[in-house]
Amino acid sequence: MVVESRLIGPVRVVGAGLLGTSVGLGLTARGIDVILADASPTHVSIAVDLGAGRRATAGDAPQLIVVATPPDVTASVVAAELAAFPDAIVTDVASVKLAVLAELADLGADLSRYIGSHPMAGRERGGPLGGRADLFVGRPWVVAAHDAISYQRAGAIDDLILDLGATLVEMTPEQHDAGVALISHVPQVISSLMARRFIDAPSAAVNLAGQGVRDVTRVAASDPDLWVQILGANAAPVRDILVAYRDDLDRFIGALDDPEAPGARRRVAEELAGGNVGVARLPGKHGTDKRFTTLTVMVDDRPGQLARLLAEIGEIGVNLEDLRLEHAPGIQVGLAEIAVLPETVEHLTTELAARGWRIAG
Amino acid sequence: MVVESRLIGPVRVVGAGLLGTSVGLGLTARGIDVILADASPTHVSIAVDLGAGRRATAGDAPQLIVVATPPDVTASVVAAELAAFPDAIVTDVASVKLAVLAELADLGADLSRYIGSHPMAGRERGGPLGGRADLFVGRPWVVAAHDAISYQRAGAIDDLILDLGATLVEMTPEQHDAGVALISHVPQVISSLMARRFIDAPSAAVNLAGQGVRDVTRVAASDPDLWVQILGANAAPVRDILVAYRDDLDRFIGALDDPEAPGARRRVAEELAGGNVGVARLPGKHGTDKRFTTLTVMVDDRPGQLARLLAEIGEIGVNLEDLRLEHAPGIQVGLAEIAVLPETVEHLTTELAARGWRIAG
Numbered sequence: 001m002v003v004e005s006r007l008i009g010p011v012r013v014v015g016a017g018l019l020g021t022s023v024g025l026g027l028t029a030r031g032i033d034v035i036l037a038d039a040s041p042t043h044v045s046i047a048v049d050l051g052a053g054r055r056a057t058a059g060d061a062p063q064l065i066v067v068a069t070p071p072d073v074t075a076s077v078v079a080a081e082l083a084a085f086p087d088a089i090v091t092d093v094a095s096v097k098l099a100v101l102a103e104l105a106d107l108g109a110d111l112s113r114y115i116g117s118h119p120m121a122g123r124e125r126g127g128p129l130g131g132r133a134d135l136f137v138g139r140p141w142v143v144a145a146h147d148a149i150s151y152q153r154a155g156a157i158d159d160l161i162l163d164l165g166a167t168l169v170e171m172t173p174e175q176h177d178a179g180v181a182l183i184s185h186v187p188q189v190i191s192s193l194m195a196r197r198f199i200d201a202p203s204a205a206v207n208l209a210g211q212g213v214r215d216v217t218r219v220a221a222s223d224p225d226l227w228v229q230i231l232g233a234n235a236a237p238v239r240d241i242l243v244a245y246r247d248d249l250d251r252f253i254g255a256l257d258d259p260e261a262p263g264a265r266r267r268v269a270e271e272l273a274g275g276n277v278g279v280a281r282l283p284g285k286h287g288t289d290k291r292f293t294t295l296t297v298m299v300d301d302r303p304g305q306l307a308r309l310l311a312e313i314g315e316i317g318v319n320l321e322d323l324r325l326e327h328a329p330g331i332q333v334g335l336a337e338i339a340v341l342p343e344t345v346e347h348l349t350t351e352l353a354a355r356g357w358r359i360a361g
Numbered sequence: 362m363v364v365e366s367r368l369i370g371p372v373r374v375v376g377a378g379l380l381g382t383s384v385g386l387g388l389t390a391r392g393i394d395v396i397l398a399d400a401s402p403t404h405v406s407i408a409v410d411l412g413a414g415r416r417a418t419a420g421d422a423p424q425l426i427v428v429a430t431p432p433d434v435t436a437s438v439v440a441a442e443l444a445a446f447p448d449a450i451v452t453d454v455a456s457v458k459l460a461v462l463a464e465l466a467d468l469g470a471d472l473s474r475y476i477g478s479h480p481m482a483g484r485e486r487g488g489p490l491g492g493r494a495d496l497f498v499g500r501p502w503v504v505a506a507h508d509a510i511s512y513q514r515a516g517a518i519d520d521l522i523l524d525l526g527a528t529l530v531e532m533t534p535e536q537h538d539a540g541v542a543l544i545s546h547v548p549q550v551i552s553s554l555m556a557r558r559f560i561d562a563p564s565a566a567v568n569l570a571g572q573g574v575r576d577v578t579r580v581a582a583s584d585p586d587l588w589v590q591i592l593g594a595n596a597a598p599v600r601d602i603l604v605a606y607r608d609d610l611d612r613f614i615g616a617l618d619d620p621e622a623p624g625a626r627r628r629v630a631e632e633l634a635g636g637n638v639g640v641a642r643l644p645g646k647h648g649t650d651k652r653f654t655t656l657t658v659m660v661d662d663r664p665g666q667l668a669r670l671l672a673e674i675g676e677i678g679v680n681l682e683d684l685r686l687e688h689a690p691g692i693q694v695g696l697a698e699i700a701v702l703p704e705t706v707e708h709l710t711t712e713l714a715a716r717g718w719r720i721a722g
Binding site for chain 1: 481483501503530536540543547550552555556557559562564565568569573574577579580581582583586589593597599600602604605606609610611613617618620630632634635638639640641642643665667669671675681684686696
């Protein structure tokens with residue numbers, strides 16, 4: 001079913017990686033004519049095969065151009081696109097906004113047809129094969145407003161964002177860069193530095209690792225080449241936050257130098273309690289995590305058991321909001337973590353237990 | 362079915378929190394008589410109701426005692442148990458080992474009947490209600506060897522660990538404390554300090570947060586009171602690693618002070634690449650993650666659709682190794698991430714597509 005789009009195509013996407021391909025998939029799903037371009041013909045082929053759009057042809061007249069290239073080359077690609085298509089509005093989706101705008105100004109590009117933006121979305125699996133039509137649904141998409149573009153022209157970017165299901169957030173380039181420094185760039189650095197501590201660690205020690213440290217260091221597997229570009233382009237805001245972090249860390253080290261000194265324990269407790277406060281300010285996953293209650297049901301590791309459980313939940317009349325299946329290694333049972341509305345959990349528990357299911361927690 | 366146990370009961374568990382209740386549940390499942398004790402009668406009641414064991418009675422003669430109390434009181438509880446039950450072997454499961462052993466030596470306790478241990482297992486949901494019989498399955502359980510206990514007596518702890526499905530890892534108390542400092546205690550500090558940066562941040566900034574920073578700061582929600590005890594008891598190893606981390610961070614800040622200086626970019630890239638190397642040394646979840654390939658199937662958000670998908674996967678004859686269902690907010694479809702053996706994914710993809718399922722990636 002094609003939902004009526006606000007955008008008028010064609011939309012030209014330059015850069016068929018994760019973001020570009022996802023933009024193409026999302027717009028194609030809405031019946032927009034999407035043109036795909038990339039320095040790599042292979043990326044274009046894959047993206048076309050995935051249904052993200054068509055190859056560029058002479059005579060294309062895109063209304064809107066989305067540049068989805070690595071940060072180092074984004075400004076020059078935007079400038080080239082502005083020059084090649086004098087009637088198009090151009091946006092980019094790079095993780096930094098001020099550096100791109102500043103470089104475009106230096107290049108003398110036509111800023112009256114450019115406005116930067118940044119979708120706060122991504123996946124561990126990069127490249128065109130990671131692309132998803134719904135990658136941006138429910139996610140914030142920042143528009144980095146500036147004075148040189150008219151409200152009417154900038155409207156094309158708004159339509160793009162809304163068509164892809166994202167939430168439009170307007171900020172200045174400076175506000176954007178400070179924001180992503182805080183909730184994306186600095187966490188990347190912090191995580192990578194933590195993981196570096198394991199390089200020469202004894203195997204016996206690293207083999208003790210549990211879920212906590214895996215969570216803290218998951219993003220340490222990110223691509224260094226991409227992040228060098230991002231951090232280079234957002235160095236000042238990132239540095240300022242790292243300095244504040246380092247000062248906090250120094251105080252913490254001081255408290256541990258003499259843990260029995262008066263006030264040392266209290267200082268440590270305050271730092272940790274502050275962490276509780278800070279993390280509580282982050283929005284939940286999809287913004288909806290906290291609405292649901294989780295029930296854990298043990299499922300024998302025999303074919304069809306999980307399907308039977310889900311069918312019975314449906315028969316009981318409770319809606320399954322989310323599901324995660326975990327295999328406990330070494331024993332022939334899985335743990336199905338079922339998220340449901342809190343008001344249904346008591347009824348569901350009673351009914352499932354009556355049907356012989358073992359509730360773990 | 363009661364699997365033949367190596368242990369001879371009764372086993373007395375002191376402290377009916379997450380770990381103690383899980384020990385009780387696991388041993389009860391193996392037909393062992395478990396005695397539960399806790400300073401809180403409510404915790405005991407809940408644990409008994411969950412099936413973790415029975416209340417203590419006069420005349421109990423436990424062979425083995427597991428002390429599962431907070432770190433600050435563990436040594437004194439162990440000493441009291443050693444005195445109250447002169448024929449029992451006693452272990453504790455606290456997150457620090459040297460401090461407990463040292464305090465017991467100071468108290469003049471009978472170290473010939475005590476050996477400390479530490480199961481590397483846990484859950485976000487604490488307390489007895491979080492207890493699970495299989496909490497320790499496949500997880501490392503460290504035994505902190507020392508000279509005062511005989512090999513034969515220490516064997517009771519080995520039996521406990523094996524009966525609960527864990528993997529026995531022997532270390533000295535010093536090796537243990539250095540190991541957990543590296544892969545548990547320091548990551549906790551690093552994560553909490555990161556989360557503190559959000560306390561006074563603009564809402565617009567924190568609302569940009571995505572999965573990466575949520576992973577980095579997930580453990581920042583941990584209980585400060587518990588962690589003050591842990592960090593206080595393991596201060597020196599934690600401090601040493603934090604100092605090394607702080608030195609790395611200082612170098613990183615220096616590179617960002619002037620990102621265009623010769624060598625600055627290279628230094629940043631090396632630090633990030635080091636993070637890649639370090640995180641790759643951590644064992645995968647359950648140690649089996651990497652064996653499976655993930656296939657993502659779109660599932661309409663109508664009752665019974667997920668059950669139908671699972672039933673069809675069973676019909677196709679492929680074994681479902683793991684499953685994660687993700688609802689993309691705002692649109693009426695879910696994404697089922699199915700983990701299967703790599704050699705089956707092509708066949709499964711073909712068959713599911715033929716049956717009309719949409720494969721997302």
